[in-house]
Amino acid sequence: xKKRVVIxxxxxxxxxxxxxxxxxxxxxxxIDRQNxxxxxxxxxxxxxxxLEQESIAYPARNFVRRLGDHINFMLTEVIDIDLDNKRxxxxxxxxxxxxxxxxxxxxxxFFGNKAIETHAFRLKxxxxxxxxxxxxxxxxxxxxxxxxxxxxKAWLSFVIVGGGPTGIEFAGALSELINTVIERDYPxxxxxxxxxxxxxxxxxxxxxxxxxxxxxxxxxxLEKMGVDVRLGQLVVDxxxxxxxxxxxxxxxxxxxxxxxxxxxxxxxxxxxxxxARGGRIAVNDYLSLDDHPDVFIVGDIxxxxxxxxxxxxxxxxAIQMGKYAARAIKRIEAGEEPEPFHYFDxxxxxxxxxxxxxANTFGIKVTGVIAWLxxxxxxxxxxxxxxxxxxxxxxxxxxxVFFDRKVRLILNWxxxxxxxxxxPLMPEERQETPQPERM
Amino acid sequence: xKKRVVIxxxxxxxxxxxxxxxxxxxxxxxIDRQNxxxxxxxxxxxxxxxLEQESIAYPARNFVRRLGDHINFMLTEVIDIDLDNKRxxxxxxxxxxxxxxxxxxxxxxFFGNKAIETHAFRLKxxxxxxxxxxxxxxxxxxxxxxxxxxxxKAWLSFVIVGGGPTGIEFAGALSELINTVIERDYPxxxxxxxxxxxxxxxxxxxxxxxxxxxxxxxxxxLEKMGVDVRLGQLVVDxxxxxxxxxxxxxxxxxxxxxxxxxxxxxxxxxxxxxxARGGRIAVNDYLSLDDHPDVFIVGDIxxxxxxxxxxxxxxxxAIQMGKYAARAIKRIEAGEEPEPFHYFDxxxxxxxxxxxxxANTFGIKVTGVIAWLxxxxxxxxxxxxxxxxxxxxxxxxxxxVFFDRKVRLILNWxxxxxxxxxxPLMPEERQETPQPERM
Numbered sequence: 001x002k003k004r005v006v007i008x009x010x011x012x013x014x015x016x017x018x019x020x021x022x023x024x025x026x027x028x029x030x031i032d033r034q035n036x037x038x039x040x041x042x043x044x045x046x047x048x049x050x051l052e053q054e055s056i057a058y059p060a061r062n063f064v065r066r067l068g069d070h071i072n073f074m075l076t077e078v079i080d081i082d083l084d085n086k087r088x089x090x091x092x093x094x095x096x097x098x099x100x101x102x103x104x105x106x107x108x109x110f111f112g113n114k115a116i117e118t119h120a121f122r123l124k125x126x127x128x129x130x131x132x133x134x135x136x137x138x139x140x141x142x143x144x145x146x147x148x149x150x151x152x153k154a155w156l157s158f159v160i161v162g163g164g165p166t167g168i169e170f171a172g173a174l175s176e177l178i179n180t181v182i183e184r185d186y187p188x189x190x191x192x193x194x195x196x197x198x199x200x201x202x203x204x205x206x207x208x209x210x211x212x213x214x215x216x217x218x219x220x221x222l223e224k225m226g227v228d229v230r231l232g233q234l235v236v237d238x239x240x241x242x243x244x245x246x247x248x249x250x251x252x253x254x255x256x257x258x259x260x261x262x263x264x265x266x267x268x269x270x271x272x273x274x275x276a277r278g279g280r281i282a283v284n285d286y287l288s289l290d291d292h293p294d295v296f297i298v299g300d301i302x303x304x305x306x307x308x309x310x311x312x313x314x315x316x317x318a319i320q321m322g323k324y325a326a327r328a329i330k331r332i333e334a335g336e337e338p339e340p341f342h343y344f345d346x347x348x349x350x351x352x353x354x355x356x357x358x359a360n361t362f363g364i365k366v367t368g369v370i371a372w373l374x375x376x377x378x379x380x381x382x383x384x385x386x387x388x389x390x391x392x393x394x395x396x397x398x399x400x401v402f403f404d405r406k407v408r409l410i411l412n413w414x415x416x417x418x419x420x421x422x423x424p425l426m427p428e429e430r431q432e433t434p435q436p437e438r439m
Numbered sequence: 440x441k442k443r444v445v446i447x448x449x450x451x452x453x454x455x456x457x458x459x460x461x462x463x464x465x466x467x468x469x470i471d472r473q474n475x476x477x478x479x480x481x482x483x484x485x486x487x488x489x490l491e492q493e494s495i496a497y498p499a500r501n502f503v504r505r506l507g508d509h510i511n512f513m514l515t516e517v518i519d520i521d522l523d524n525k526r527x528x529x530x531x532x533x534x535x536x537x538x539x540x541x542x543x544x545x546x547x548x549f550f551g552n553k554a555i556e557t558h559a560f561r562l563k564x565x566x567x568x569x570x571x572x573x574x575x576x577x578x579x580x581x582x583x584x585x586x587x588x589x590x591x592k593a594w595l596s597f598v599i600v601g602g603g604p605t606g607i608e609f610a611g612a613l614s615e616l617i618n619t620v621i622e623r624d625y626p627x628x629x630x631x632x633x634x635x636x637x638x639x640x641x642x643x644x645x646x647x648x649x650x651x652x653x654x655x656x657x658x659x660x661l662e663k664m665g666v667d668v669r670l671g672q673l674v675v676d677x678x679x680x681x682x683x684x685x686x687x688x689x690x691x692x693x694x695x696x697x698x699x700x701x702x703x704x705x706x707x708x709x710x711x712x713x714x715a716r717g718g719r720i721a722v723n724d725y726l727s728l729d730d731h732p733d734v735f736i737v738g739d740i741x742x743x744x745x746x747x748x749x750x751x752x753x754x755x756x757a758i759q760m761g762k763y764a765a766r767a768i769k770r771i772e773a774g775e776e777p778e779p780f781h782y783f784d785x786x787x788x789x790x791x792x793x794x795x796x797x798a799n800t801f802g803i804k805v806t807g808v809i810a811w812l813x814x815x816x817x818x819x820x821x822x823x824x825x826x827x828x829x830x831x832x833x834x835x836x837x838x839x840v841f842f843d844r845k846v847r848l849i850l851n852w853x854x855x856x857x858x859x860x861x862x863p864l865m866p867e868e869r870q871e872t873p874q875p876e877r878m
Contacts, residue, residue, distance in 0.1 A: 034848075034849065035576060035580065035847075035848060035849045036848045036849075052491045052492075052493040052494075053491075053493075054491040054492075054493075054848060055491075057848050059624075059847050059848060061624040061625070061847075062624065062847075065623060065624055069626065072626065072627075074583070074584065075577075075580040075584075075849075076584070092584050093584060137474060138514075141474065141514040144513075145513070145514075145515070145531050145532060184504060185498075185500040185501070185504060186500070187508065187511065188511075394833075408474075408498050408500075408501075409473075409474060409475045409493060409496050409498060410473065410474045410475075410514075
C-alpha cells in the first residue's frame with residue numbers, strides 16, 4: 001500500500017505541490033472546498049467587468065486528471081486537524097494521511113474593525129469579485145435614476161483601502177472602466193466628471209517595501225488617471241452610506257473595497273504551533289513543524305523569514321513553497337534529508353492601466369509599456385489551461401481595441417439577498433431565484 | 440417634445456421592438472429588471488457546463504447605445520400598470536408613456552403543484568441555469584464520496600419533465616456531459632453505467648405538435664444516448680430525495696428539472712383584459728387591446744391564435760411580434776392604419792447531441808448532421824454581439840474537438856444558502872460570502 005499525501009487547498013501552493021508529485025510513487029489527495037483552482041491575481045479584472053469569472057477558475061478535477069491516476073480530488077471542507085492521529089476532520093468523511101501539505105491560504109484581515117468588516121467589499125474569492133462587480137454596476141444604474149446631485153455623487157464615490165498590488169490594480173481598472181465604458185453607456189450623467197476614486201494607504205508610499213521611485217511612478221500615473229491617492233491615511237469607520245478617514249474626513253460613498261491585509265485561514269488555529277502576524281503559522285527551515293516533520297505548511301497560511309525579513313504573501317512564494325514541500329516528501333521517502341527551503345526572489349509587478357505597469361524583477365526596475373507587456377505575458381503564461389489562456393487573451397485584446405468591457409452584468413448573487421434592507425431595488429429577485437431543497 | 444415609447448422587457452420581443460425604432464422620431468425607454476438581454480435558448484448549455492453565463496447575456500446598455508441617442512435603458516422592475524393614466528409603477532420612479540410595448544415574458548408553470556415547485560429546478564433565467572449547474576456538479580462530487588451503491592445511484596439519477604426543445608436539449612447535453620467529461624473526471628465510479636437520465640413527457644410523442652417521424656427520430660437518438668424516454672407519463676410529486684410518476688413509480692433521485700410549461704409574467708394580472716391558457720393576455724389582431732390601442736402586448740406574455748391554432752411561445756414569435764409592435768406605432772404616428780399582425784412560420788429545430796438535431800423548416804424535415812449544422816449557424820447568428828459570438832463559437836469548437844466542458848465550476852450561488860438544511864456539505868460557505876449592506 002502506497003503512502004498517502006494529502007494536500008489541503010487548491011491554490012497556487014497546493015496545485016504546485018500536486019504537480020511536483022506527478023511522477024511520485026505515492027497516493028495523493030487534493031482537497032478543496034471549491035471545485036476549482038482560482039487565479040487570484042486577476043480577481044480585480046472580474047470585479048471591473050473585464051474577465052468572465054470562468055476564465056480565472058480552472059476545474060480541479062481537470063487538473064488532477066492530467067497528473068496521473070495516483071492523484072485524486074475531493075470536494076470538502078477541512079474543519080479540524082488531528083496531528084497525533086494523522087487525520088483530518090472534514091464536513092464529510094474523515095481523511096487519514098501519511099504526509100500533510102497544508103495550503104489553506106488566507107482571508108481578508110479587518111484587524112478587528114467590525115464596522116468595516118460589515119460594510120466593506122473584499123477581493124479574495126470569486127464570490128467577492130462578482131459581488132463587487134454587481135454592486136458597482138448597480139451604483140452606475142442608481143446614479144442614472146436620481147436628479148439629486150449629492151446622491152448621484154455618493155453612488156459614484158469609490159474608496160479603496162490598501163496601496164498594494166490589489167488596491168492599485170483595482171483603482172486603475174475602475175478608473176478605466178468609468179472613463180471608457182461607463183461614460184459612453186450613461187448619457188444620464190457625466191461619469192468621468194461626477195465620479196471619484198480614492199486610494200487610501202497607511203504607509204507613506206504605495207507598494208510599501210519597494211523602491212521609492214517605482215512607488216512614485218505608480219502614484220503619479222494613478223493621479224493622472226484621476227485617482228485621489230492618500231498616503232499616510234487610514235479608514236477608521238464605515239456605514240452603508242459613508243466612509244470615515246483617520247483625520248475625520250467623512251466621504252459620502254457607497255463603495256468601500258478593503259484590500260489592506262490578510263490573515264491566515266481559520267485552520268491555522270487548529271495547529272498547535274507558534275503564530276506570527278495575521279495568525280500565520282511560524283514554520284522551521286523545512287516549512288514544517290519540529291514535532292511533526294510529516295506536516296508541511298505552505299503558501300499564505302505560512303510565516304517564514306529569510307534574511308531577517310518575512311517572505312511576501314504573493315503567488316511566487318506560494319508556488320515555490322508548494323513545490324518545495326512535495327520535493328521534501330520525495331526526499332524523505334528516498335531516505336534523504338531535505339535541504340532547507342530557500343525563497344528565490346524573482347521580483348514582482350503591478351499593472352496600473354492601459355499600457356502602464358511597474359515591475360521590479362532581477363534587480364531591474366521597469367515602468368510603462370515594457371512592464372505592462374511583461375505583466376501581460378507572465379499572467380497569460382501562468383493561467384492554468386489552454387482554453388482559459390485563449391479566452392483571457394481574446395477578452396483583453398477585444399477590450400483593448402474597442403475600449404470596451406463586455407462582462408458588465410448584474411447577476412443575482414447572494415449579495416442581492418440583503419439589498420432591500422436599506423433601499424429596495426428589485427424586491428422580487430429573491431423570490432425569482434429557485435432554491436430547490438435537494439441536498 | 441417627442442412622444443415616448445416604453446418597452447417593458449429586454450427579451451427577444453423587447454430588443455427587437457427597440458431595434459425597429461432606431462430611426463424613429465420618438466423617445467424610447469427600454470426597461471428591464473436585469474441589466475442584460477438573455478439568450479434563453481442556450482440556457483441549457485450553461486446548465487450543462489458548456490457555456491459561460493456571460494456568453495449568453497448581453498449588456499442592455501451596450502445594445503441601446505448603438506441604436507441611437509433617443510433610445511435609453513432603465514434598470515428597474517415594473518410592479519403595476521395604470522392604463523388610464525398611461526403610467527407604470529416601478530420599484531424606483533414611476534414612468535409615463537405615450538405608447539407601451541409590454542414584453543414581460545413568461546415564468547415556469549408548475550400548474551399549482553407546490554411540492555414540485557419547491558423541489559424542482561427550472562430553466563428560465565440565468566440564475567436557474569447556474570443553480571442547476573452547481574447542483575449537478577455537486578451531485579457528481581457527492582457520488583464520489585459514498586460507497587453505498589444505492590446512495591450513489593440517487594446522486595446520479597436525473598429526471599427531466601417536458602419533451603419540448605428545452606427538455607430534449609438538456610437531456611442530450613447532460614448525457615454527453617456524463618459520457619465524456621464526468622466519466623473521465625471521476626475514477627471513483629463508472630459514471631456512464633451508474634447514472635440515469637429519464638425524460639418524462641405527458642403526450643404520446645416528444646416535441647408535441649410536430650410531425651411524428653421527427654419526434655420519433657429524436658426519441659430513438661436520445662435512447663441511443665442512454666436517455667430513458669417515457670411518453671404518456673407525468674411527474675406528480677417530489678421530495679428532496681425522490682420523484683413520483685403518475686403510475687406510482689418512485690425514483691430515488693435528487694435532481695428534477697421541470698421544463699413542462701410556462702405561464703405569463705405576473706404583470707399580465709395588472710392588465711384588465713381576457714386571459715387565456717397560462718394567464719396570457721388575449722390580444723386583438725393588432726397585438727393590442729381594444730380599449731387601449733396605444734398598448735401592445737408581445738412575446739411570451741401574449742396569447743394569439745392564427746388559423747385556429749395558438750402561436751408557439753418561441754423566439755421567432757417574440758421577434759416578429761416585437762418588430763410588428765414597433766412598426767405599428769410608426770404607422771400610427773404617420774397617420775396610417777396598422778395592418779393586422781401575421782406570424783410567418785419559419786419552423787423550428789432542436790439539437791439532440793454531437794452532430795445530431797431535428798429541424799422542420801419551410802416544410803422540409805431535416806435530421807442528423809445537416810440539421811445540427813443549421814442549428815449551429817442560426818444560433819451563432821442570433822447571438823447578440825460579436826464578442827459573444829466569437830466566444831461561444833470557440834467554446835463549442837473546443838468542447839467538440841476535445842470532448843470537454845470547461846465551465847464545470849460550482850460557484851457559491853444563493854442555492855448554497857439552503858444546502859445545509861438536509862446534508863451539510865460546506866457550512867462555512869455562507870459565512871465566507873461577503874454581503875456588505877451598501878444599498
